[in-house]
Structure formats: C-alpha cells, structure tokens
Amino acid sequence: MNESGVRLKKKSSPYGVKVPERKLTAQRPIERAPLPERAIISLHQNIGAASQALVRRGDRVLTGQKIGDSDKLISAPIHATISGEIAGTTMVINPATARPVEALVVASDGADEWVQLEPVENPEALSPKEILDRIREAGLVGLGGAAFPSHIKLAPPGDARIDTIILNGCECEPYATSDHRVMLECGEKVLSGLNIIRKLLSPETTYIAIEDNKEDAIEHMEDLIVAMGFKEDIKIVPLESKYPMGAERILTKLLLGREVPIAGLPLNVGVVVHNVSTTKAIHEAVVEGKPLVERVITVTGAVNSPKNLLVRFGTPLGSLIEYCGGIVGKANKVILGGPMMGFAQFDLGFPTMKGTNSVVVKEDTIVTEQCCIRCGRCIEICPMHLMPTLLAKYAKAGRYDQCKAAYVDNCFECGVCAYVCPAKIPIVQYIEMAKRELAKRAAKK
Amino acid sequence: MTPVKKFLISPSPHLWKGPSVSKIMYLVVLALMFPSGAAVYFFGYRALSVLGVSVGAALLTEYVCRRMRGHTFVMDGSALVTGILFGLILPPTIPLWTVAVGAIFAIAIVKEAFGGLGHNIFNPALGARAFMSVSFSLPMTTWVEPTGFGVDAVTSATPLSGLSGWQQFDPAAYQAMFLGNTAGSLGETSALAILIGGGLLLGLRVMNWRIPVIYVGVVSLLALAFGQDPLFHILAGGLMLGAFFMATDYVTSPLTNRGKMISGVFLGALTMLIRHFGGMPEGVCYSILCMNAITPLIDRYTKERPYGLVERARSAG
Numbered sequence: 069m070n071e072s073g074v075r076l077k078k079k080s081s082p083y084g085v086k087v088p089e090r091k092l093t094a095q096r097p098i099e100r101a102p103l104p105e106r107a108i109i110s111l112h113q114n115i116g117a118a119s120q121a122l123v124r125r126g127d128r129v130l131t132g133q134k135i136g137d138s139d140k141l142i143s144a145p146i147h148a149t150i151s152g153e154i155a156g157t158t159m160v161i162n163p164a165t166a167r168p169v170e171a172l173v174v175a176s177d178g179a180d181e182w183v184q185l186e187p188v189e190n191p192e193a194l195s196p197k198e199i200l201d202r203i204r205e206a207g208l209v210g211l212g213g214a215a216f217p218s219h220i221k222l223a224p225p226g227d228a229r230i231d232t233i234i235l236n237g238c239e240c241e242p243y244a245t246s247d248h249r250v251m252l253e254c255g256e257k258v259l260s261g262l263n264i265i266r267k268l269l270s271p272e273t274t275y276i277a278i279e280d281n282k283e284d285a286i287e288h289m290e291d292l293i294v295a296m297g298f299k300e301d302i303k304i305v306p307l308e309s310k311y312p313m314g315a316e317r318i319l320t321k322l323l324l325g326r327e328v329p330i331a332g333l334p335l336n337v338g339v340v341v342h343n344v345s346t347t348k349a350i351h352e353a354v355v356e357g358k359p360l361v362e363r364v365i366t367v368t369g370a371v372n373s374p375k376n377l378l379v380r381f382g383t384p385l386g387s388l389i390e391y392c393g394g395i396v397g398k399a400n401k402v403i404l405g406g407p408m409m410g411f412a413q414f415d416l417g418f419p420t421m422k423g424t425n426s427v428v429v430k431e432d433t434i435v436t437e438q439c440c441i442r443c444g445r446c447i448e449i450c451p452m453h454l455m456p457t458l459l460a461k462y463a464k465a466g467r468y469d470q471c472k473a474a475y476v477d478n479c480f481e482c483g484v485c486a487y488v489c490p491a492k493i494p495i496v497q498y499i500e501m502a503k504r505e506l507a508k509r510a511a512k513k
Numbered sequence: 514m515t516p517v518k519k520f521l522i523s524p525s526p527h528l529w530k531g532p533s534v535s536k537i538m539y540l541v542v543l544a545l546m547f548p549s550g551a552a553v554y555f556f557g558y559r560a561l562s563v564l565g566v567s568v569g570a571a572l573l574t575e576y577v578c579r580r581m582r583g584h585t586f587v588m589d590g591s592a593l594v595t596g597i598l599f600g601l602i603l604p605p606t607i608p609l610w611t612v613a614v615g616a617i618f619a620i621a622i623v624k625e626a627f628g629g630l631g632h633n634i635f636n637p638a639l640g641a642r643a644f645m646s647v648s649f650s651l652p653m654t655t656w657v658e659p660t661g662f663g664v665d666a667v668t669s670a671t672p673l674s675g676l677s678g679w680q681q682f683d684p685a686a687y688q689a690m691f692l693g694n695t696a697g698s699l700g701e702t703s704a705l706a707i708l709i710g711g712g713l714l715l716g717l718r719v720m721n722w723r724i725p726v727i728y729v730g731v732v733s734l735l736a737l738a739f740g741q742d743p744l745f746h747i748l749a750g751g752l753m754l755g756a757f758f759m760a761t762d763y764v765t766s767p768l769t770n771r772g773k774m775i776s777g778v779f780l781g782a783l784t785m786l787i788r789h790f791g792g793m794p795e796g797v798c799y800s801i802l803c804m805n806a807i808t809p810l811i812d813r814y815t816k817e818r819p820y821g822l823v824e825r826a827r828s829a830g
Binding site for chain 2: 088403428487
C-alpha cells in the first residue's frame with residue numbers, strides 16, 4: 069500500500085454524520101437492464117433551461133438521436149434512448165423542482181438501432197472548442213445527482229483560473245454503489261475522461277477523492293493511474309466514510325481548505341469537481357462520440373435481488389424493480405436517488421433520468437414532529453455551519469426574511485440535520501419551503 | 514406486473530437516527546437514578562417520599578396542563594426528569610405538601626405556561642426551587658445529618674452554610690462529602706453518584722461536556738483566586754448536581770458549542786461571586802437561573818459562521 073506515491077493521507081471532517089452504509093450491491097457487477105418497451109424521456113433533465121422537442125408524434129427515431137434541445141446557455145440536449153416511434157407526449161414531475169415538465173414517449177421497435185456515431189482516432193488532436201462541442205452535443209450533465217450541464221462547468225468564465233480538479237468517487241449516500249462499480253469496471257474510461265478535462269483546464273493538481281469504504285476501488289484506481297502513466301499528475305485522497313463528504317463544497321474545503329463563497333461555485337475558488345460517472349461519460353462522448361443515453365443505476369433496498377444496472381433513461385422504475393425480483397415484504401417507499409437526498413415516488417411508471425443514481429426501496433413509517441428541545445445536534449454537524457433548527461423555526465412561522473438573513477440559501481439540503489433530530493422535525497422540508505417562498509418573492513420584484 | 518400499491522411520500526431524508534426525545538429523557542432518568550439512589554441510601558424514607566410526591570405531582574400537573582391546552586399528553590419523560598430533579602434539590606425534612614406545591618409550580622408555571630417542552634425559559638426544577646426558597650424559606654433551609662432508614666435526624670448545618678468551616682476540614686469530612694454522607698439537599702450531597710450518572714450521559718453523548726467541565730473548572734479557579742480550597746467548593750453544595758444535570762438542560766442552555774462555553778464561564782463566575790460576596794451560602798440555583806435568562810442573548814451573539822461567508826465591506830453591512 070502507498071508505495072506508488074499516488075495515494076495521499078486519509079482526510080476526515082468533524083462535520084457530517086456516519087450513516088449506515090448498506091452497500092448491498094458493492095460486489096455485484098454491472099448488468100445491462102432490459103430495454104423499455106416505452107421510454108418516457110423528460111425534456112428537462114438538467115439544471116437550467118428545459119429543451120424543446122425536435123421531433124413530432126409519429127416520427128421514427130434512432131437510439132442516440134437528438135430529440136430535444138434548447139438555445140439557452142445553461143441547457144443540455146436530450147437524446148432518444150431506444151429506437152422506435154414517437155408515440156406522443158406526456159407530463160412528468162421534475163423531481164428537483166417538483167414541477168411538471170413535458171416528456172416524449174418513444175415506443176420501442178425492439179431493434180435498438182443506433183445513429184451513426186462519430187468516434188475520433190486521436191482525441192489529443194481536438195481543439196478545446198471541439199471537445200466542448202462534443203460534450204454538449206452528447207447531452208452531458210453532472211451524473212452525481214445535480215445534473216448541471218457539463219460543458220458549462222468545463223468552460224469557466226474568462227477571469228476564472230482553475231488550478232485544481234477533483235474527481236469525485238466518494239459516493240457517500242447509503243445504498244448507492246454505481247460510482248463504485250464504474251470505478252472498478254470502467255476505470256480506464258473514468259481516467260481517460262479525467263485526462264480530457266485536464267487537457268481542457270490544465271490544472272496544477274488533480275485529486276481523486278474516494279471514501280475509505282471502497283478500498284478495492286482506491287487500489288484499482290491507484291494501479292490504473294500508474295499503468296496509464298498519470299503517476300505524477302493524479303493523486304488519490306482517501307476520505308473517512310462520512311455523509312455528505314461527496315458534496316462538492318465539502319470536498320473543496322476538505323481537500324484544499326478553501327470555502328466556496330455563498331451562492332458561488334467551486335470555480336470561484338479555482339476548483340472544478342466532477343463525478344467519476346461523468347468523466348466516464350465524457351470519455352464516451354469525446355472519444356466514442358456516444359451521446360448520454362444510459363447510466364449505471366443501483367436498484368437496491370427491499371427488492372429480491374439488488375443490482376447495479378446499466379439503464380437507458382426513460383425506463384420506468386417499476387420495470388427496474390421487477391427486473392430485480394420485485395418488492396420484498398412490507399416496503400412502502402420508492403426513492404429516486406439515495407435515502408438522504410432522494411425523492412420519494414408514488415408512481416412506478418416514473419422514468420429514470422440523467423440525475424438518477426439509485427432507486428432505493430424501503431420500509432418507512434410516518435413520524436410525528438415534536439417540539440425542538442434545543443439539543444444543538446443539528447448545529448454541531450451541519451457541514452455548511454448553519455443553524456438548521458432556527459431556519460426550520462423561522463420558516464415554520466413564515467419569517468422568511470429571517471431565514472434569508474440566516475443564510476438559508478447556503479443549505480444544499482444534505483439532510484444530516486433532520487437525520488439526527490431527536491424531535492424528528494422535517495428540517496429540510498421547512499428549509500425548502502423557505503427557499504421556494506424567497507424565490508417567489510424575488511421573482512415578483 | 515407488480516400489484517398496484519400505495520407508496521409513502523415524504524420529504525428527504527428517508528433515514529432517521531435515534532435517539533428520540535423520549536429516549537434522551539429516559540436516559541437522563543436512568544442517570545438520575547444514581548443520585549436518587551444515594552439520596553435514598555443516606556436519607557431513607559424521607560428521600561423516597563419527597564421524590565415520590567415530586568414525581569407524582571409533576572406528572573399529574575403535566576397531564577392536566579396538556580389537556581387544558583388542548584394537546585394530547587405524551588409520556589415523553591420530560592416531566593419525569595423535572596419531578597426527579599426537583600425532588601433532589603430539596604432538603605430531606607421538607608413538608609410533603611410543599612413539595613407538591615413546588616412540583617405543580619415547576620410544571621404549570623415554569624414549563625407549560627411558557628409553551629411546554631422546548632419553550633420554557635427557565636429550568637422548571639430550579640425555577641420551582643427559587644419559588645420555594647421565597648415561599649417556604651424556613652423548611653427550605655433546615656438541614657439534617659443523613660441517618661439512612663434509621664433513627665430520626667438531627668438538625669445540622671450544611672458544609673457551605675457552616676460559614677467559613679472550609680478552613681478546618683479534615684480528609685474524613687472530604688470523603689463524607691464525596692460519598693454524600695453529609696447534610697444537604699437530597700441529591701446534592703453525593704458527588705460520586707452525580708459523577709457516575711453524569712459520566713454515563715457524557716459517555717452516551719447525550720450530554721455536552723462543555724458546560725459542566727467549564728463550570729466546575731471556573732469555580733475551582735476562582736476559589737483558588739479567592740484563596741480558598743477548590744475541592745471544598747466543588748464537593749459542597751449543589752454545584753455538581755447543578756453543573757451536570759441543570760446547567761446542561763438542552764432547552765434552557767445555549768445552542769452552539771461556543772455559547773455553551775461562554776455560559777459555563779459565566780456560571781462559574783456567578784456561583785463564586787454569590788458564594789463569596791453574596792448574602793446566601795449557595796449560588797448555584799440563582800446562577801443557573803440568571804444564565805437561563807440570558808441564553809437567548811448568548812444565542813444571538815454566538816451564531817455559527819456560515820461556510821463560504823465572504824467578508825463584506827463594512828459600508829454594505
């Protein structure tokens with residue numbers, strides 16, 4: 069261990085919490101999920117603007133064909149994930165905004181006929197602009213969950229100088245193992261994609277952050293870095309497994325001691341953080357010319373056989389759960405994403421999207437909120453150093469201005485406050501409410 | 514197809530971790546069993562009856578108040594904690610009817626009138642003790658030597674009220690004070706029992722170490738500064754029980770760790786000022802009540818500095 073010099077000393081943070089890991093699928097190789105008969109492809113799968121449909125009902129589409137795009141800056145095109153006919157449109161709820169968005173329904177012809185891909189022989193010869201264009205055209209967004217369009221993140225504004233790239237392989241959400249398996253099974257692509265963004269941004273340092281509950285992934289990446297000749301350039305930082313270490317603001321602080329300004333981005337302090345699944349997709353987009361039509365999703369929890377599945381976007385949750393043997397026992401909750409930040413779904417017809425990294429089925433009960441006893445646990449562990457109990461109290465009383473003055477916008481809703489709260493106050497819900505109300509007021513002005 | 518099933522919808526997170534409010538309260542009750550046990554061992558039936566009346570009156574009052582305010586009564590353990598604590602800070606010979614009056618005052622006035630658990634400004638047990646010392650000042654200052662379940666007790670002075678007795682204390686007296694074999698309030702005499710109970714809560718991370726450690730530390734330092742014996746000041750009077758079980762009350766102590774440390778310093782200073790310059794032999798109760806009153810102020814000035822706060826120009830602020 070450590071003889072290659074690639075692995076740096078382990079880091080840990082006093083904030084955050086130890087959550088039960090429940091990585092049931094860590095040793096399960098990635099399997100290809102069956103193609104859906106009907107893919108429901110949301111036209112808004114990224115932060116920023118929604119796409120407009122480029123196809124009409126009755127059109128025949130091929131896998132990987134662009135079917136939605138937008139001329140707005142912060143947007144990412146949408147591609148057909150199976151070949152077939154556009155059967156119509158429907159509405160789905162965008163889990164991040166809780167608003168309905170338009171979705172295209174593609175009825176499969178069973179052939180999975182792809183568009184002609186345009187691989188490049190020598191990616192080194194591409195200009196930065198060509199690389200960014202290829203990334204945008206592939207519809208790439210951050211696959212860690214936030215779904216921020218990648219080409220924007222990789223083209224920092226003129227005055228921003230990026231000196232550090234952090235490749236995020238933390239995967240701190242309980243249950244999720246998709247990034248873990250991607251590192252183990254597609255490590256070369258992950259590093260190749262990382263190398264492409266290093267070419268774009270020419271940072272001084274590149275770190276790969278991996279939690280120490282994935283020792284096999286740390287070792288594998290270490291070997292690959294040496295084998296691929298990146299030994300001098302890329303260092304691995306093992307992190308103590310703690311939630312939410314994988315959040316980019318937390319990583320920036322933990323690895324570099326830099327705090328991202330409130331309402332700012334890591335690039336404001338010279339840092340870009342990318343997820344391992346994203347750099348794998350960057351490799352596929354730039355080198356293979358393959359658009360983002362699928363990703364690895366962990367389908368886990370109370371299902372008969374939890375799996376890591378390579379899933380085409382638009383596949384309904386129900387068919388994934390069925391493929392994993394169905395729901396076990398009294399489980400009554402289906403979560404899109406992890407149990408800490410994911411969205412509970414009531415409809416098994418709901419489609420998977422670019423930002424979906426896991427589907428967790430579990431049993432849950434309704435808890436009753438009690439009064440805050442001011443124990444201070446939420447304050448002690450808040451990774452953004454906020455006063456969650458006060459934010460909840462203000463929001464509950466409709467005192468949104470006080471929420472704003474207490475930096476409610478700084479909260480990224482990791483949920484550790486509500487996780488540790490003895491009074492079971494749904495703090496995140498109150499904070500979301502305050503943010504929504506404040507955004508509404510700001511929009512009126 | 515999976516049969517149509519109703520799914521539960523709720524905001525994230527979808528995982529919870531204990532302990533719940535009532536579990537915390539029952540852990541405190543468990544820890545309080547040590548000082549209560551010592552009280553019964555040293556003061557016998559008197560301790561049992563005082564504690565029994567106090568707990569019973571507290572629970573009954575909580576039930577009545579919750580119902581009067583239109584809430585359901587939940588046995589969350591908080592009234593139990595108040596009942597036990599209130600019993601522990603009373604003299605053994607206190608008439609039982611006054612115990613009941615005090616416990617009713619603690620729950621009905623100090624706690625429920627302010628909105629119940631989580632909203633009270635003052636620690637209910639201490640608020641009621643202050644009420645008792647004003648209303649029943651004679652029985653509240655009548656102390657007896659511990660005699661267990663044996664013969665009737667003889668009136669005596671507590672170590673603190675024994676005026677400047679601290680100078681002549683011998684090791685045997687210190688040992689008695691540590692174990693609890695001395696005159697005083699039921700649960701305040703045995704430092705050992707309080708340490709075991711407090712240590713349990715510290716170990717389980719139910720209690721934050723900052724307030725008790727700093728409180729006791731500042732008292733010792735000031736005792737040294739006043740040329741007195743710190744050990745005497747720690748073992749005599751209600752400091753140990755107050756520092757571990759009253760000053761650490763979540764509801765009435767500051768929210769942040771910084772606030773808790775500030776509170777600890779002030780508590781120590783106030784206690785020693787009252788003991789040294791004040792007209793009363795003991796200052797723990799009033800020190801904690803004073804600090805309870807300024808807890809909102811401490812909270813206001815000890816907010817956490819949020820992550821990523823960029824220093825703004827003064828003019829903009």
